[in-house]
Amino acid sequence: MKNNAKAVRYNKWGYIFLLPFLLVYVVFQFVPTVTTIYNSFYENYLDGLTQVGPNFVGLENYKSLFSSGDIWTFTKNTMVLWIMCFVPQIILSLVLGAWFSDVRLKLKGQRFFKTVIYLPNLIMASAFSMLFFTLFSDGGPVNSILMQLGFISEPYRFLTYTGSTRGLIAFMNCLMWFGNTTILLMAGMMGIDTSLFEAAEVDGATSTQVFFRITLPLLRPILVYVMITSLIGGLQLFDVPQILTNGTGDPMRTTMTLIMYLNKHLYSKNYGMAGALSVLLLIITAILSLIVFKVTGNDKRKG
Template sequence: MVKEKKAKTRKKVSYAKWGYIFLIPFFATYTIFSLIPLISTFYNSLFENYRSGLTQIGPNFVGLQNYISIFQSDLLKYFGNTMILWIIGFVPQIIVSLILAVWFADFRMRLKGSTFFKTIIYMPNVIMAASFAMLIFALFSDDGPMNNLLIKAGLSDGPIRFLATVWGTRGLIGLMNFMMWFGNTTILLMAAIMGVDASLFEAASIDGAKSFQIFTKVTMPIIRPIFIYVLVTSMIGGLQMFDVPQVLTNAKGTPDRTSMTLIMFLNNHLYSKNYGMAGALSVILFFITAVLSMFVFIMLTSSGNKKGGRN
């Protein structure tokens, strides 16, 4: 009996260690490509390191002087530009995506060709942003097709300089961000809605709830985690906005730097090889992103818990 017990214990395999072994590639990749560069960026932000003509200045330790210089610049203006451009694109994006997600996920409507439309609305997401920006630039230029159409339709006496006005440029950037990402947002929200138990919708309908009441009282509370995920990731993407305004405004943020984003400001320091200032701005952007993401997450989750407690 003792020998049989020993044989059984020997045959037992400890699977706990395999979990840690499978996690090694992730942590190794994260350490090499994320953690070490993050620490290196923070370290380099404490040094004066730039090129003046053919002369390399530094690296010289300057402490927090780079951060002071960044805050004395137009950082707040560029942060405001970035948030405005994100909001202009995100608000219509989330509204349209919610409507489409509800329609596509509602089996009672029996929409024909839904697979085709899902493919069509997702296609702009796979187009390179630079190519899309060049297309919009050509369409809305002074002698482009859009101006020709407005003039021939009698809606304008002359060409409208969309890219020469503040809100014209911001509107086009917001339009591009909306068109590029609303398909991806629709797919995410639709997947969340399809994961809701259909019996909940049927029970609400039997109780006399109308479509809008079902959406606000049943659908939205259940898909709140996915909605928070979409909001936070979209905000992070908005703070990292670069390629669309960079191409559309020829890297100048025209007119009068009202379309200059934080990443465009960072790119200017990298282009001029001012690595100390670029590192300081990167660290500031990291903390801004972290603080805003945590704020949005806490606000939405706490409001959801309060509503859940009242019910």
């Protein structure tokens, strides 16, 4: 940087190398964002075979979105599914992470276990749900195993009850994501200064005390990060319930998520409502992203 003119001559390459990213971002993400917002202010749908609109209607789409009541049902469904998935996931991940990173425990076969728990994360969600749909169908293997073992006398119809359908969706998502969370938390736990653990040991702290008084508090930034990113992911919940219930959100629309609702509007070409719903989700995820940005930003400054 001694030679300023030279530095400038090189630095124009910064723009050149950025160009592909910016170009593609503008065309495939920025423009769609603007069109999405734009469409949310227009009425634009198919009434039978007649195309209605596009006509400018101001905030009408938002009004009907909130007044129909559907949005609250689907928001509730999405949140219930997320909580059912997140709570067991974070508990399991914390416990496994603590065990993996505990040097005194000296667990053998760690690589094997880590490989296994991360595996479901890479599975195609739609194929996984189709698999669960067949495995848990009335005449499927799970029912026949349970019957062969004598637990039940006739097939349990998993997909006809709200609890078991939601349970299956949450279970699948939990299975797909707890490995990822475990590895993240473990990386965080490994980063904790080991002298803290040694000092606690000298003072005669039990492993439970160490976990709750040292590990958890020091892990807080990562926990917040994991929780918010999981929430953003939870809002996007689509593939699993869509395939498992064939897009109906049955039983009685209790497993219909927000993105499934959006997908319905997109397929029926009700672009006004799809736009309003998208903007709503965009605002929520933007706020959540900002929190993540803040949290990780602080984290970086510290260490």
